[in-house]
Amino acid sequence: MFGCVDAEILNVILGPDKLPHPIYHNPDMFRRQAIRSIRQVTGSVKPAVYSNASASLFFRRFASINARAVVYSEHGKPTEVLKVHSYKIDSPKADEINVRFLAAPxxxxxxxxxxxxxxxxxxxxxxxxxxxxAAVGGNEGLVEVLETGSSIKGFQKGDWAIMRRVNFGTWRTHATVPEDQLLPVPKGMRVTAAATVAVNPSTAYRMLKDFANLEKGDFFIQNGGNSGVGQAAVQIAKQWGLKSISIVRDRPNLDELKSYLKELGADYVITEDELMNKEIREKVKQWTGGKPIKLALNCVGGKPSTKMAALLGNGGHIVTYGAMARQPLSLPASLLIFKDIKAHGFWMTRFYNGHDKERQEMLDEIFGWVKEGKFKEAMNDVTTWKTSASDEELWEAFKGAMEKSQAGFGKKQVIVMEE
Ligand SMILES: NC(=O)c1ccc[n+]([C@@H]2O[C@H](COP(=O)([O-])OP(=O)(O)OC[C@H]3O[C@@H](n4cnc5c(N)ncnc54)[C@H](OP(=O)(O)O)[C@@H]3O)[C@@H](O)[C@H]2O)c1
Known part of the structure; x- marks a missing residue:
C-alpha cells in the first residue's frame, strides 16, 4: 500500500527533505520511517497514533481515490435532476472490493x-x-477490480466483472462493492460489448428461448428491430437457426440500416409503413413459405404492434417487453378467441431473481459468441470520461450522450471511463 502514490502524498505532507529514503522499499520499514518523519513534523501528535493500525488508517485516508458519479435526489426530467457528484473511496475493508468502471450504457x-x-x-x-x-443512475456496466479486501477469494486485481443485481448505479467512475455484487467476465472482449451484455442481449436470449418452443427454421417477428434488444435478437436467432422479420421506423438512411441489420443476421427488415400496408400478409406468406410465425417481440405498442400480432400463426405468442411509443398494446378479441394468441410480458429484473444458474449459462454462451466474433454489441456512440476532466466537463459530456439517447433514430450511447 505504500506505493508511489503514498510517496507523493508524503512529499506534500512532509516536504521532499523529510520523505523516507527510497531505501525503505519494504512497506513496514517505509511505514515506520514515515511515522518518525510525521512525528518530527507534527510534534503535537500523541504517541498512541503511531500504532501500525492507526498509521494504516492515516495512510488509507490519504491514499483514497477521487471518484465521480451521476446522481439524483429527486425524480424528474433527467437534465434537471441529474448532476455529477465527486466523492472519495478508501481502501476496501476485508470483505469488499474497489472497482473502477470501464464503461456503462x-x-x-x-x-x-x-x-x-x-x-x-x-x-x-x-x-x-x-x-x-441520492442514488447513482445506470443499471449495467463493466468494471475492473482495483483492490481486494483481505478475505476476498474470488477476484483479484485486474479482473473484469459486471453487476449481479440491478439498481447498483453504474454511471460512476469507481465504487466499493461486496464480492457477491460482481459476476466475473472473461477478459479479451470489447469493453463496449461486455458493458452492454447484461440487459439487452440477455433479454433477447430469454424471450427467444422461454416462450414459444422455437425450432430451427421457425420464424419470429419483432418491432424495434434496430433497438439494442432487436439487434441482439437477430444475431442470437442466427446462432440458433431461427428466421426473423424485423420492423423499424422509416428514416433517411433506411437502406443503410436494413443492410446493417441483414449483415447481423436479420432475414427480412420492413418499415412500420410497410407493416401497415395490406399487402404485407401476402409478402410474409411468401417469405415464410406459409409456415406460421410462432413468436412476436413487442417493445413499441400502439397500432403497429396490433398489426404485428395479427401476423402470428394460430397459437402464437406475443411477448411485450417495452413501450417505446408510450401507447397501450391492444389485441382484438378475434386474435384471442379464434387464433388462440397468447400474450405475455417479460422483465429481465424478474428473471434475474432466482435464476443464477440459467443466467450464468446464458452469459457464458453470449460471451463465447462475442469472443468468437459471432456477436456484436448494439451500434453505439462512445462518450469518453477522462479522470482529469472537471465535474462540469463530465456533466456536459454525459448530458450530450443522454440527449442523443432520447432523440430517436440514434445509436446506443455508452460512456467509457478512461484513467
Ligand atoms: N423488459 C425488459 O426486461 C427489458 C430489457 C431491455 C430493454 N427493455 C425495453 O426494450 C425497449 C428497447 O430497449 P433498448 O435498450 O434495446 O433500446 P434502444 O437500443 O435505446 O432503442 C430504442 C428503440 O426504440 C425505438 N423507438 C423509440 N421510440 C419509438 C416510437 N415512438 N415508435 C417506435 N419505435 C420507437 C427506436 O427506434 P428508432 O431508431 O426509430 O428511434 C429503437 O429501435 C425499451 O422500451 C426498453 O425499456 C426491456
Missing part, C-alpha cells in the same frame, strides 16, 4: 428510473457524501 429504462416512472428504484442515501439522499 444509457438504456431507456435508466431514463425511466430517473423520471420516477419505472417500478424498480434504487435506494437513495448519503453514503457518497451528498447533501441530500
Amino acid at each position: 444509457i438504456n431507456p429504462s435508466d431514463i425511466n428510473q430517473v423520471e420516477g416512472v419505472y417500478p424498480s428504484k434504487p435506494e437513495k442515501s448519503t453514503v457518497l457524501g451528498t447533501a441530500e439522499p
Whole structure:
C-alpha cells in the first residue's frame, strides 16, 4: 500500500527533505520511517497514533481515490435532476472490493428510473457524501477490480466483472462493492460489448428461448428491430437457426440500416409503413413459405404492434417487453378467441431473481459468441470520461450522450471511463 502514490502524498505532507529514503522499499520499514518523519513534523501528535493500525488508517485516508458519479435526489426530467457528484473511496475493508468502471450504457429504462416512472428504484442515501439522499443512475456496466479486501477469494486485481443485481448505479467512475455484487467476465472482449451484455442481449436470449418452443427454421417477428434488444435478437436467432422479420421506423438512411441489420443476421427488415400496408400478409406468406410465425417481440405498442400480432400463426405468442411509443398494446378479441394468441410480458429484473444458474449459462454462451466474433454489441456512440476532466466537463459530456439517447433514430450511447 505504500506505493508511489503514498510517496507523493508524503512529499506534500512532509516536504521532499523529510520523505523516507527510497531505501525503505519494504512497506513496514517505509511505514515506520514515515511515522518518525510525521512525528518530527507534527510534534503535537500523541504517541498512541503511531500504532501500525492507526498509521494504516492515516495512510488509507490519504491514499483514497477521487471518484465521480451521476446522481439524483429527486425524480424528474433527467437534465434537471441529474448532476455529477465527486466523492472519495478508501481502501476496501476485508470483505469488499474497489472497482473502477470501464464503461456503462444509457438504456431507456435508466431514463425511466430517473423520471420516477419505472417500478424498480434504487435506494437513495448519503453514503457518497451528498447533501441530500441520492442514488447513482445506470443499471449495467463493466468494471475492473482495483483492490481486494483481505478475505476476498474470488477476484483479484485486474479482473473484469459486471453487476449481479440491478439498481447498483453504474454511471460512476469507481465504487466499493461486496464480492457477491460482481459476476466475473472473461477478459479479451470489447469493453463496449461486455458493458452492454447484461440487459439487452440477455433479454433477447430469454424471450427467444422461454416462450414459444422455437425450432430451427421457425420464424419470429419483432418491432424495434434496430433497438439494442432487436439487434441482439437477430444475431442470437442466427446462432440458433431461427428466421426473423424485423420492423423499424422509416428514416433517411433506411437502406443503410436494413443492410446493417441483414449483415447481423436479420432475414427480412420492413418499415412500420410497410407493416401497415395490406399487402404485407401476402409478402410474409411468401417469405415464410406459409409456415406460421410462432413468436412476436413487442417493445413499441400502439397500432403497429396490433398489426404485428395479427401476423402470428394460430397459437402464437406475443411477448411485450417495452413501450417505446408510450401507447397501450391492444389485441382484438378475434386474435384471442379464434387464433388462440397468447400474450405475455417479460422483465429481465424478474428473471434475474432466482435464476443464477440459467443466467450464468446464458452469459457464458453470449460471451463465447462475442469472443468468437459471432456477436456484436448494439451500434453505439462512445462518450469518453477522462479522470482529469472537471465535474462540469463530465456533466456536459454525459448530458450530450443522454440527449442523443432520447432523440430517436440514434445509436446506443455508452460512456467509457478512461484513467
Ligand atoms: N423488459 C425488459 O426486461 C427489458 C430489457 C431491455 C430493454 N427493455 C425495453 O426494450 C425497449 C428497447 O430497449 P433498448 O435498450 O434495446 O433500446 P434502444 O437500443 O435505446 O432503442 C430504442 C428503440 O426504440 C425505438 N423507438 C423509440 N421510440 C419509438 C416510437 N415512438 N415508435 C417506435 N419505435 C420507437 C427506436 O427506434 P428508432 O431508431 O426509430 O428511434 C429503437 O429501435 C425499451 O422500451 C426498453 O425499456 C426491456
